[in-house]
Amino acid sequence: MNINGSAAAEISYDAIVIGSGITGGWAAKELCEKGLKTLMIERGRMIEHIKDYPTANLNPWEFKHRNILPLKDREANPILSRCYAYEESTALFFVKDADHPYIQKRPFDWIKGYQVGGKSIMWGRWTQRWSDLDFEANAKEGIAVDWPIRYNDLAPWYSYVERFVGISGNKDGLPQIPDGEFLPPMDMNCIETHLKKSLASNYSDRHLIISRTANLSQALLGRGPCQYRNLCFRGCPFGGYFSSNSTTIPAAEKTGNLSLITNSVVHSIIYDETTQKAKGVRVIDALTNETKEYFAKVIFLNAGTLNSTLILLNSKSSRFPNGMGNDSGELGHNLMDHNYNGRISGEFKGYEDQYYEGRRPTGTYLPRFRNLGSEKQVDFLRGYAFACSASRPTGKDKGVEIGTALKETLSEPDLWKVTLVSMGECLPTHHNKVTLSKDKVDKWGMPLLEIDAAFGDNEHNMMNDILKSGAEMLDKAGFINIKTTDTGNAMGLGIHEMGTARMGRSAKTSVLNGNNQIWGAENVFVTDGSCMTSGACQNPSLTYMALTARAASFAVEELKKNTL
Amino acid sequence: MKRRDAIKKITIFTGGVIFLSAGIMPSCTKSASRDQLSEEDIVLLDQIGETIIPETDKCGGAKAAKIGIYMRLMVDECLTKEDRRIFLEGLTLMENSAMEQFKDNFLKLNPAQKKKLFLNLQTQAETYNKNKGNNLASNSIHYFDLFKKLTVDGYFTSEIGATKARRYQAVPGKYKGCISYKKGDKAWATS
Incomplete structure (x- = not known):
């Protein structure tokens, strides 16, 4: 070259x-x-x-600041600092x-x-x-x-x-995201399988799948x-x-x-x-x-x-x-852009005898179900998907323990947690x-x-539905401590x-x-x-x-x- | 791009930026005796960290993870100006509390006394946090929560914390969606 x-x-x-x-x-x-x-x-x-x-x-x-960006870098980069992937380890690429x-x-x-x-x-x-x-x-x-x-x-x-x-990826047979030429799909963990089953039994149009991802599950x-x-x-x-x-x-x-x-x-x-x-x-x-x-x-x-x-x-x-x-x-x-501002999280009591091994570089995906087929929304056109992140985070400092007890709590996994992140379509205007x-x-x-x-009215109206539908799905699946957030981020931060x-x-x-x-x-x-x-x-x-x-x-x- | 739990990544540090103009804590009436951390303070910080995350028979604690050096670096280079001020003033407040409660210098207390002191400070922080919502002027983090946060973050990203207290695989090589877990098994150090 x-x-x-x-x-x-x-x-x-x-x-x-x-x-x-x-x-x-x-x-x-x-x-x-x-x-x-x-x-x-x-x-x-x-x-x-x-x-x-x-x-x-x-x-x-081995990172000087343990992958936290120094204050001077964050202050010098107020826009970039809002990007979720901007860290000490990746700063060189932004x-x-x-x-x-x-x-x-x-x-x-x-x-x-x-x-x-x-x-x-x-x-x-x-x-x-x-x-x-x-x-x-x-x-x-x-x-x-x-x-x-x-x-x-x-x-x-x-x-x-x-x-x-x-x-x-997996051949899921869903018309809104046609199947492609896939290497073997990555596993779902047990809480994802739980949510998938719950969605299938509570709704006819909600399918949780392993997200198709450009990561090689086999050498290629x-x-x-x-x-x-x-x-x-x-x-x-x-x-x-x-x-x-x-x-x-x-x-x-x-x-x-x-x-x-x-x-x-x-x-x-x-x-x-x-x-x-x-x-x-x-x-x-x-x-x-x-x-x-x-x-x-x-x-x-x-x-x-x-x-x-x-x-x-x-x-x-x-x-x-x-x-x-x-x-x-x-x-x-x-x-x-895409509207990623909707976040719905919940915790789950159960599957305490289950965990996972390895760090999967993808999540699960809930494809669009609004304004699809006979489903019609009156407040907005188009629809949204959810990116679903599900893990068993480590125990948290609940503000009551000090010393050995705290150390143990933080060294073991806690309740399973799921976060749905909206991926909303944005109309061309x-x-x-x-x-x-x-x-x-x-x-x-x-x-x-x-x-x-x-973002305009269609995106804002869609966000109301995103938070409502997301919370409802987690509630029906038995999650607790359900929290909904509209981050209110400006356009652009979807980086789409x-x-x-x-x-x-x-x-x-x-x-x-x-x-x-x-x-x-x-x-x-x-x-x-x-x-x-x-x-x-x-x-x-x-x-x-x-x-x-x-x-x-x-x-x-x-x-x-x-x-x- | 993938949006895996972006909220999770919004750390205390960026939170501090949002609350920069929130004013001073009512409890911080004394002027700070430090405007920066000295070499000697590393010993103090190590002891603060070790009280929060002590050595156990399974593995070393915060002192072994050189938490003092880590905390000083965070205070100097990563905390917001507001959190830095709270941290530095908090050291004095903590030392004063030790003197009030045990009539002695914090560094001279035995581990049980240190722990007792910190349990009291934790109760103070808890009360402070409960009142937070009622008082717009006190939206900042309590200094003791900041001590804990820095200790916990620093310890579990250290080699000892990640590989001994938790489990760490640099190159897992595989992903298994479901493995069995029994109470007491360690958590993964990174997600």
């Missing part, structure tokens, strides 16, 4: 991929494997699989607040990871498929615009990426298997989960067709008014602020939802005075948007992004920011067509979260990967036909 020096000597490639995260990695792998000389551009530093995971094998006592400022018109937490691999290093790895319930929803309800594709368009690509990623293609350490966010020295670093980038590298440049901030995509195509990208060296240009026949934009849209808004030309692909005026609009600041720029001269978005360059059926109402091509600049493909027309309630990365593999295959076919 060429890194920096040698790549800089060349300026023309068959393809350029902007970004090396979960979709950029897939784009590079697919394009390289199909024979295209591909340049991958990453704004952050190099992270080599295994070699650059310095915290991966540290025991709790962008610090001061390093990439943005403007919040309304509160929005933008959590970023700039390095080779992007956020694929510390992603959550849950991978349920979408179904036509999701792809048809906008059209049926008259919300936003219709998706230009349906489940059948994506199903083979879901299979294609699942076979390579390695997804542990020389990676893994998972060692059940549950330290994935630090990078895995066993290659036990999917990341660009462990999987797609090495595959792209193996072809000999990949060049990778790091510390390179993409300024804009260059549009050629004569050929009416994009011809390359303008890049700012993050260390020297020098500007360079690279050229290619096809460009994949995979900078991550908000940065991809920032780049498009900043790619102005006579043809696209308001940003590349913005004929519709929808570029930057329809920003979505035009007024949830991002724009470019007219006067403020970052240290590379890029205009700051202004984010102006918030998506939309802002949506796919659609017409250049008049969308930014991308059904193959993720920019309307009017068809040799530019945008296949990260920005392309999403709606958000569903499933974790989105699997869908992004499938869309990317599908678009890359299409791009190569078009190149062969000389139609790009």
